[in-house]
Amino acid sequence: MIYDFTYQNPTRIHFGKTALEHLSEELKNFGSNILLVYGKNSIKATGLYDKIMGILNECGKKVTELAGINSNPRYSQVMAGAKLVRENNIDLILAVGGGSVVDCSKGIAAAAYYEGDAWKHYWEEQCPIENKIVPVASVLTMAGTASEMNTGSVITNEEKMLKLGRVFPFPELCPKFSILNPELTYTVPKIQMVSGIFDTFSHLMEQYFSGDDDCTSDYLLEAVMLSLINASRKALVNQHDYEARSNIMWCATMGLNKILALSKTQDWEVHMIEHQIGAYTDCPHGVGLAIVSPAYYRYIYRYGLPKFVRYAKNIWKVDGTGMSDEQIALEGINRLEAFIAELGIPQTLREVGTTEEMLPLIAKSTVKGGGYKKMDSEDVLAVLKECF
Numbered sequence: 564m565i566y567d568f569t570y571q572n573p574t575r576i577h578f579g580k581t582a583l584e585h586l587s588e589e590l591k592n593f594g595s596n597i598l599l600v601y602g603k604n605s606i607k608a609t610g611l612y613d614k615i616m617g618i619l620n621e622c623g624k625k626v627t628e629l630a631g632i633n634s635n636p637r638y639s640q641v642m643a644g645a646k647l648v649r650e651n652n653i654d655l656i657l658a659v660g661g662g663s664v665v666d667c668s669k670g671i672a673a674a675a676y677y678e679g680d681a682w683k684h685y686w687e688e689q690c691p692i693e694n695k696i697v698p699v700a701s702v703l704t705m706a707g708t709a710s711e712m713n714t715g716s717v718i719t720n721e722e723k724m725l726k727l728g729r730v731f732p733f734p735e736l737c738p739k740f741s742i743l744n745p746e747l748t749y750t751v752p753k754i755q756m757v758s759g760i761f762d763t764f765s766h767l768m769e770q771y772f773s774g775d776d777d778c779t780s781d782y783l784l785e786a787v788m789l790s791l792i793n794a795s796r797k798a799l800v801n802q803h804d805y806e807a808r809s810n811i812m813w814c815a816t817m818g819l820n821k822i823l824a825l826s827k828t829q830d831w832e833v834h835m836i837e838h839q840i841g842a843y844t845d846c847p848h849g850v851g852l853a854i855v856s857p858a859y860y861r862y863i864y865r866y867g868l869p870k871f872v873r874y875a876k877n878i879w880k881v882d883g884t885g886m887s888d889e890q891i892a893l894e895g896i897n898r899l900e901a902f903i904a905e906l907g908i909p910q911t912l913r914e915v916g917t918t919e920e921m922l923p924l925i926a927k928s929t930v931k932g933g934g935y936k937k938m939d940s941e942d943v944l945a946v947l948k949e950c951f
């Protein structure tokens with residue numbers, strides 16, 4: 564743990580089958596004006612909307628609703644929410660849904676009382692917070708992003724064709740509380756379930772593939788990867804396997820609440836590339852990550868060979884006898900690709916609607932960074948062509 568850090572995560576988590584019972588006690592800590600933010604249809608179809616409205620009514624809350632948040636939430640939706648917050652003097656934004664709804668709610672919380680161009684200030688220029696922030700809380704219905712316990716807000720500006728992530732400073736934008744009942748995830752369509760699983764797996768790899776120091780965080784990341792692989796295989800067989808779904812849900816929260824990134828350099832270039840694929844195609848986030856990952860790791864593994872050998876051996880149990888380090892590392896990436904196939908995720912960009920003309924545009928607009936290798940537009944284009 565050679566790099567200094569300060570860590571405090573203030574989100575209170577209520578986890579398990581009875582988690583929703585804590586909503587009324589939590590609501591007592593806030594004023595009466597609630598903005599309820601949710602997605603297209605799922606919470607009404609599952610009956611969760613009625614349950615939550617019942618609790619809000621019992622607690623005497625005045626509820627304003629913002630419905631229809633897109634998967635890959637739009638900046639126009641952030642602005643619509645910001646207006647509702649101001650007009651209704653909102654005391655708490657309650658996000659009920661997946662990462663998109665929670666991310667959008669944090670965007671609203673930050674933008675509502677910012678007087679200038681919030682997109683430019685908070686997402687493009689990544690400026691510090693300068694205005695009043697409205698508290699956010701969540702009832703999570705889909706596992707994957709860890710938005711329930713972090714300050715991330717990934718927003719698509721459809722006019723600018725940009726999907727940009729903002730990691731707001733802790734603790735202001737951390738949800739005040741998050742309610743995680745794994746049973747609520749049973750109804751997530753299979754493609755979204757595996758997208759969420761791979762999103763978490765990618766978060767773990769983005770944090771893992773950087774640095775050559777001996778860091779406790781890397782051992783913890785390996786442990787969560789192993790748990791996630793094991794639980795995912797069980798959930799593929801039975802989507803109602805509580806043990807598996809609860810492990811997946813907690814792996815997801817742990818995967819990006821920043822505790823596994825402490826004292827670590829990190830990569831995050833797969834995410835940067837996927838965000839721009841998402842801006843052009845609107846594909847599910849985890850699906851885009853799964854398409855890019857094997858091509859990206861084959862492109863960069865030579866720059867971090869010892870870590871890729873460790874990954875192949877510790878995660879994918881590559882025996883390695885009689886193999887060179889390069890062969891072991893590549894076999895690890897092959898097994899990652901096989902896992903993606905096992906999850907049933909599409910494996911080419913064409914399958915999610917990317918056209919050849921989009922590739923240079925995506926490459927150019929991708930935020931550049933990287934872990935073992937610093938990427939430029941030509942590097943990103945080479946990766947995109949490889950998985951096209």
Ligand code: NZQ
Pocket residue numbers: 601602603604605606609632633634635636660661662663664666704705706707708709710713714715716717728747748749750751752755758759762819834848849
């Ligand atoms: O809109 P509804 O009808 O609610 O349907 C949603 C949506 O279509 C559905 N769904 C969610 N829970 C359900 C359900 N359907 C049935 N039963 C349930 N219980 O699933 C679909 C996808 O939901 P969404 O919220 O979009 O998925 P996810 O949680 O994967 O969030 C993706 C967004 O999070 C961002 C991504 O870029 C993407 O925009 N990320 C946020 C991060 C963060 N805050 O730190 C980090 C991630 O890397 C990621 O970038």
Ligand code: ZN
Pocket residue numbers: 708762763765766834848
């Ligand atoms: Zn992600």
